Each structure stands twice: as structure tokens, then as C-alpha cells.
Amino acid sequence: DVKVTQSSRYLVKRTGEKVFLECVQDMDHENMFWYRQDPGLGLRLIYFSYDVKMKEKGDIPEGYSVSREKKERFSLILESASTNQTSMYLCASSKLGGDPSYNEQFFGPGTRLTVL
């Protein structure tokens, strides 16, 4: 069974703290994604990566950075957490290929982050 796992389901941090959210996939997928989900706004893409050490900004990269040192692992970093980063964070992965069926994204269970 394919799997995307995230390091925590719930996380509470204080303003100004550095926060690491980890995501691991076991499907040998090239693409990995970080989204945040907020009520009324749907899923918004923060960053994605199509290869080790490669990254591209999504729609809302401000205040975030990412790291991909190994193919199976994609980390989201909040350098200095702020209250407006309280949200549900979802990681996903997909194969890289020309066939649209390859673009199916597999999601992790999400991390609900609260910044106080």
C-alpha cells in the first residue's frame, strides 16, 4: 500500500520558533509538494520539488522554505513561526511523467499546526 507519512498530526509552537514539518513517501516518486489548507481558501501550494535538491515556489512561499536532501523526504521549514501560519499542512507526492495518470497526487494525513 502506497504511503505518505508526516511527522506529526498535531503541533503547537510559539511565535518566533523555527518549525520543521517532515514528509516521507515510500513510492519512489520524483515530485513532492507542500500545501496549506484553510477554511474558505481550499488547498494552496507553498513549494514543490521535482528532484533531490530541486525546489520551486508555489503560490504562497513567503515565510516558508523547503529542503529535499533525499528523494523520499521533503521538509517544510518555518524560519520564524507567526500566528498567521496556523493552518493544516498537507504533503503530497506524485510520479514525474508525461502521462496524465502519472500526475495523481498521493497525500499524507496532514499536520495541524497552531502557532501561539
Added chain:
Amino acid sequence: LAKTTQPISMDSYEGQEVNITCSHNNIATNDYITWYQQFPSQGPRFIIQGYKTKVTNEVASLFIPADRKSSTLSLPRVSLSDTAVYYCLVDPGSGNTGKLIFGQGTTLQVKP
């Protein structure tokens, strides 16, 4: 990437057929239409994808008219467990980096 428009919410009763329509007026020739389903406290999951006419699987059917400017996801005889958010996406397929745009989706509430 082509933008999609779908209703924010829908209500239904158990046993009814539910049809959720999505408009994608700027769909390109190579684009596919894809639907995801998200249950509360879970990540979205792929349910169906199509290019034209009709596609059916064990979960849903997808109807796409000839002009492909809209599509309809059909859920037969819904149950309470079909309560979820349903996202309509346009997938560029070939040459795509894998990036997809998820909008707000349609929140389907199935009542007993």
C-alpha cells in the same frame, strides 16, 4: 493552468444520485479533467480522471461533453460516508511539472 469553477456546497440525502458540475472554459487540448475527494481530517485522494465522453469506475462516473468546457461528477446512491469535499482540477498532463491547482472544492453533505 486552466481555472475551474464549482459550487461551494451541496446537500443530498442517502440513496440519491448526486451530480457536481464543474466549469473549465479555458481548458486546453491536452488537458485532462481530474476529481479528488477529501474526507474530514484526511488528505485528498484521487477518484476519477477523464478526457472526453464518459468514464466510470467503482466510485463515480465522469461525464464530459464534446466541447469539454464543463464536466459532471456523478455519485450514484450516496451514503453518509460520501460526505466530503470534492475538487475538480484540470491536469495539463504531458509536459506538466506535476503541479495541480486545487480550488475551494464542493462540500457535499449527505443527510440521513
